[in-house]
Amino acid sequence: MQFVLLPGDGIGPEIVSQARRVLEFIGQKFGHSFQFQECLIGGIAIDQTGDPLPAETIAACRGSQAILLGAVGGPKWDDPSAKTRPEAGLLRIRKELGLFANLRPIAPFKELLDASPLRREIVEGTDILFFRELTGGIYFGPSGSEDLPDGGVRSFSTMVYETSEIERIFRLAADAARLRRKKLTMVDKANVLEASRLWRKVCAKIAQEEYSDLEYDVVLVDAMAMHLISRPATFDVVVTSNMFGDILTDEASMLPGSLGMLPSASLGADGPGLYEPIHGSAPDLAGKGVANPLATILASAMMLRHSCAMPAEADAIEAAVQAVLGAGHRTADIARQGQTAIGTSEMTDRVLEQLKA
Numbered sequence: 431m432q433f434v435l436l437p438g439d440g441i442g443p444e445i446v447s448q449a450r451r452v453l454e455f456i457g458q459k460f461g462h463s464f465q466f467q468e469c470l471i472g473g474i475a476i477d478q479t480g481d482p483l484p485a486e487t488i489a490a491c492r493g494s495q496a497i498l499l500g501a502v503g504g505p506k507w508d509d510p511s512a513k514t515r516p517e518a519g520l521l522r523i524r525k526e527l528g529l530f531a532n533l534r535p536i537a538p539f540k541e542l543l544d545a546s547p548l549r550r551e552i553v554e555g556t557d558i559l560f561f562r563e564l565t566g567g568i569y570f571g572p573s574g575s576e577d578l579p580d581g582g583v584r585s586f587s588t589m590v591y592e593t594s595e596i597e598r599i600f601r602l603a604a605d606a607a608r609l610r611r612k613k614l615t616m617v618d619k620a621n622v623l624e625a626s627r628l629w630r631k632v633c634a635k636i637a638q639e640e641y642s643d644l645e646y647d648v649v650l651v652d653a654m655a656m657h658l659i660s661r662p663a664t665f666d667v668v669v670t671s672n673m674f675g676d677i678l679t680d681e682a683s684m685l686p687g688s689l690g691m692l693p694s695a696s697l698g699a700d701g702p703g704l705y706e707p708i709h710g711s712a713p714d715l716a717g718k719g720v721a722n723p724l725a726t727i728l729a730s731a732m733m734l735r736h737s738c739a740m741p742a743e744a745d746a747i748e749a750a751v752q753a754v755l756g757a758g759h760r761t762a763d764i765a766r767q768g769q770t771a772i773g774t775s776e777m778t779d780r781v782l783e784q785l786k787a
């Protein structure tokens with residue numbers, strides 16, 4: 431079974447190499463032959479080839495079982511007048527592989543409730559599955575800039591959605607809700623945005639005609655930002671557009687206490703899935719050996735579950751992470767007063783020890 435690894439930039443290589451150690455161990459333990467091919471994406475790809483998503487990378491991804499990505503981007507490539515950016519490589523791989531559904535589970539381990547800045551009784555029992563639309567919306571609509579006669583500039587990015595793009599992500603989310611606690615929340619900004627009004631119309635129709643067994647409700651995104659940290663345990667499946675999902679899930683990382691805890695899966699109708707932590711390249715931590723590798727390790731578990739039909743292997747990784755947290759091991763981002771922080775590779779050592787036990 432062939433996996434493509436896309437370490438990328440910043441802490442990307444540090445965390446992907448740790449997830450690889452876990453995958454290699456799982457392969458041995460369960461008798462699978464896992465092969466890994468590392469390819470370029472992001473800033474490092476710009477530096478080496480001039481392109482944030484070289485043709486060889488996309489070809490290798492297409493031929494793989496699944497893809498594990500670290501992160502792209504960093505201050506080195508932040509010049510606003512540069513021809514391209516690392517992030518363009520990530521957007522292109524999502525689009526070219528048709529990965530329209532980004533699943534972001536927010537289910538803080540009970541062993542980690544002390545790491546959240548929120549009160550324990552607020553976080554306790556939270557188990558949300560976000561479905562973020564990933565290949566449309568304001569990220570991909572018409573955009574541009576033009577010089578104005580007054581010497582200024584006009585720039586625009588446009589939120590565009592078509593019925594079919596909304597239908598497919600909504601049905602996936604609704605199917606998932608049916609297998610969970612049968613609650614589905616759609617988040618939009620229909621009081622202002624025309625594209626959100628289309629979401630509201632399309633989703634209401636499908637909910638009514640095809641999913642009347644679900645408890646369905648709609649929440650405006652600004653209010654959702656508040657509900658998410660005041661009553662997170664009341665949500666089950668949440669479905670929303672590209673940018674709202676991006677922002678709300680970074681906010682939701684304060685439920686487990688750190689971005690370093692949240693994995694994600696990007697899936698299309700067919701072909702390989704792409705798995706990654708939801709966080710970025712954390713330039714402030716890069717090269718220090720202190721980044722939390724657990725989001726990426728948990729993303730590998732999602733990869734085994736969703737792209738390889740290996741639920742036992744995925745369960746084993748998740749149980750090992752849970753046991754490690756239960757034993758009180760913490761990287762700096764999730765360490766609280768009185769807890770000693772361990773580094774990136776030490777955290778992985780602890781996970782491997784659990785898997786071996």
Ligand SMILES: NC(=O)c1ccc[n+]([C@@H]2O[C@H](COP(=O)([O-])OP(=O)(O)OC[C@H]3O[C@@H](n4cnc5c(N)ncnc54)[C@H](O)[C@@H]3O)[C@@H](O)[C@H]2O)c1
Pocket residue numbers: 441500501502503504505517520688689690706707708709710711712713714715720721722723725763
């Ligand atoms: N999927 C991706 O590749 C992706 C996602 C988000 C941001 N980015 C890019 O990353 C760069 C940095 O962006 P940013 O600083 O806004 O977001 P970021 O997610 O990299 O970091 C935000 C904060 O979270 C912390 N953090 C992130 N991951 C962590 C981990 N594993 N362990 C401990 N702490 C962690 C960072 O130290 C920082 O304080 C930008 O270029 C951005 O475009 C890439």
Ligand SMILES: CC(C)[C@H](C(=O)O)[C@@H](O)C(=O)O
Pocket residue numbers: 503517520521676708710
């Ligand atoms: C880096 C950026 C393009 C990306 C996004 O906005 O989708 C990131 O924030 C994410 O959440 O994966």
Ligand SMILES: [Mg+2]
Pocket residue numbers: 676677680708
């Ligand atoms: Mg993001």
